[in-house]
Amino acid sequence: MGTLCNALAVVLGGLLGMVLRGKFPLRVQEALMHTLGLVCVPLGLSMALKGGKFLALLLSLVAGGALGELLQLEGRLEHFSRRLEERLKTGAGTFAPGFLAATLLFCIGPMTIMGSLEDGLGKVPQILYTKSLLDGVASIALAASLGVGVPFSALSILLVQGSITLLARFIAPSISEAFVQEMTATGGILILGIALNLLNLKKIRVANLLPSLGFVAIFIRIL
Numbered sequence: 001m002g003t004l005c006n007a008l009a010v011v012l013g014g015l016l017g018m019v020l021r022g023k024f025p026l027r028v029q030e031a032l033m034h035t036l037g038l039v040c041v042p043l044g045l046s047m048a049l050k051g052g053k054f055l056a057l058l059l060s061l062v063a064g065g066a067l068g069e070l071l072q073l074e075g076r077l078e079h080f081s082r083r084l085e086e087r088l089k090t091g092a093g094t095f096a097p098g099f100l101a102a103t104l105l106f107c108i109g110p111m112t113i114m115g116s117l118e119d120g121l122g123k124v125p126q127i128l129y130t131k132s133l134l135d136g137v138a139s140i141a142l143a144a145s146l147g148v149g150v151p152f153s154a155l156s157i158l159l160v161q162g163s164i165t166l167l168a169r170f171i172a173p174s175i176s177e178a179f180v181q182e183m184t185a186t187g188g189i190l191i192l193g194i195a196l197n198l199l200n201l202k203k204i205r206v207a208n209l210l211p212s213l214g215f216v217a218i219f220i221r222i223l
Helices: 002-019 026-048 054-071 073-089 095-107 110-120 126-146 151-174 177-198 212-222
Strands: none
Touching: 002 095, 002 110, 002 126, 002 151, 026 126, 026 177, 054 073, 054 177, 054 212, 095 126, 095 151, 110 126, 110 151, 110 177, 110 212, 126 151, 126 177, 177 212
């Protein structure tokens, strides 16, 4: 349900952006993003407080953050995005640049993974609902400048997030409730990092913290 909501938000936002071409001021975009950043703060806090093992949460974030920094996950993702965008822009017309830029923006990131896992594990997909708002606003701005390819990126969202959600549902019976709680708490900290980025308060390399979600499974068994 969360992925369908996300895809619909991108389609509607993209269509609206095409209608509003040249009429969507940058200051309005910034105001909307700051508002969504404020919304992410209570969401992240409520998720972070669901954990019952603070030490496991702390160690998971420390270990995951260290591994992510060593692997330079965020830098690699950004480099991959730029390279792919540059290749597809060459002689690609007007459709491909918009489709690619939107696909990379909406399908590569912490909220994509955390939200799809949350949805697949049978929880209320709060992260994907929040992501739907973010992507909807972003798709308005993208479509206003890049055109018709942007709303079609909803197909990429259905494919990527739908696959992760189905995988999570498949493995859900073998996942303990303790793991779900601590993974939710860890994800909440990452959402707070995204909030800081949206509010332009501090640049947090959130993608480098993604390995923390895997370390949770280890530390809840040890502690």
